[in-house]
Amino acid sequence: MTAPAPAPRLPFERPNALDLAPLLARLREQGPITRVTTPAGDPAWLVTRYEEAREVLSDTRFSRQRPDTEDGPRISTSALHTRPAGTPEEEDREHARMRRMLAPAFSAPRMRRLGERIGELAESCLDSMEAEHARHPDRAVDLHEHLSFRLPVMVICELLGVPIADRDLLRGWSERIAALYGGEDAAAAMAEFEAYVAAVAEDKRGRPGQDVFSDILAVQAQDPSFTEQEMTRLAVGLLFAGHETTSARIDLGVLFLLGDTARRDRFAADPQGTARATVEEILRMAAPGGLGLTRFAREDLTVAGTAIARGEAVLVAINAANRDARAFEEPDAFDPSRSPNAHLAFGHGGHYCIGNSLARTELQTALTALFRRFPGLRTAVDPHSLRDHSERLAGGLGEVPVRWW
């Protein structure tokens, strides 16, 4: 008798930041769902095919929170995975309130009105790239530092009314809370981040501003069931998700566009006209992070004929699903003309990312401005030498050296 092969441990080894882990593709070919080991060392299921990924993400029999029991599977020791969970009823109530409260603030019409301001901020980032080049004419300029990190953090700070001067604090906490092996340090960073947010809230209660954070506090003031902990958790979540995820996709999007000179030139010739479809293809292809979206079964159920027991963890590998040949022709080719491009970058179902309009607007605006200013942009290193920070929940690149001269 042979022992069953041990379930492979996430995150899987990948060759660079642009290509997926080869093991992910192999597992997807073997079946839609497979046993894996989480970064914390516990058992979980991994869904790698498109249809099944959509199915799980739409299924309300799954929770996003780990069951509140001692033996529930741990995903990682990131502070975003170890927060205390409420009951399913509390989770649903908190989620419904969050969407009701934030949907207007992050709606497409509001984002369109914000587009001009995002454009101004993007131009200021490009100015800082030029200034950096003038300071050190012989060195490549780091796109990540000057644009991909800076723009989304500026935008989310303005939206929430949080001082941009604190961006390095926000960056430090965001990196530490999302470290998959962060453990005590991740928990300490979360405590600092929450204390910071609580202090900002206290200040805003005295002097409300025209910002989303003040709106949240106004809702909280009318709703006794909206606890202080829920409020700080929401604000931390918005600050974190508001820049980490978009930042990685600006970096990766630029790398995809620069991967082929003809592709770059086509985009640079008409950024405005092609940005919408190009951004959707970037969202499909960009695959920062190695875990996917986390769900826990609220009851015994089956996925693609496989029995999942109540309390078990199911990780939905949207990066693998977005390159499933059953759903996308030539899935590893970058092709902005594919239609429909129903990728899962923002998830699917009732938890679909509420910030999707903001992210789409930022990406379209950033790429349009960048290639208008620097149509001859190119990478200063081999893009295949750049690595994804897969040890962080949202992944992402550390630097993207470029030249345009």
Add this chain to the structure above:
Amino acid sequence: MVVNGGRRHERVEADAARCVASGQCAVTAPLVFDQDEDGQVVVLTAEPVGAAAQQAREAAARCPVSALRLRPAG
């Protein structure tokens, strides 16, 4: 039957009961969809043609809660 360049018109239907106000449709297909003050879907163009029809198909395929349908008009 309505005919437009050999292509049948399609009618856009949005199911308000399913809508989760993600705004995906309004950003994908601004010629066809918008959002009201609460973020709920609003159909601007019930029978889109040309570029708008293409946008509508894209938005329907991408709707996270399958709240959008395109049916032959008439």
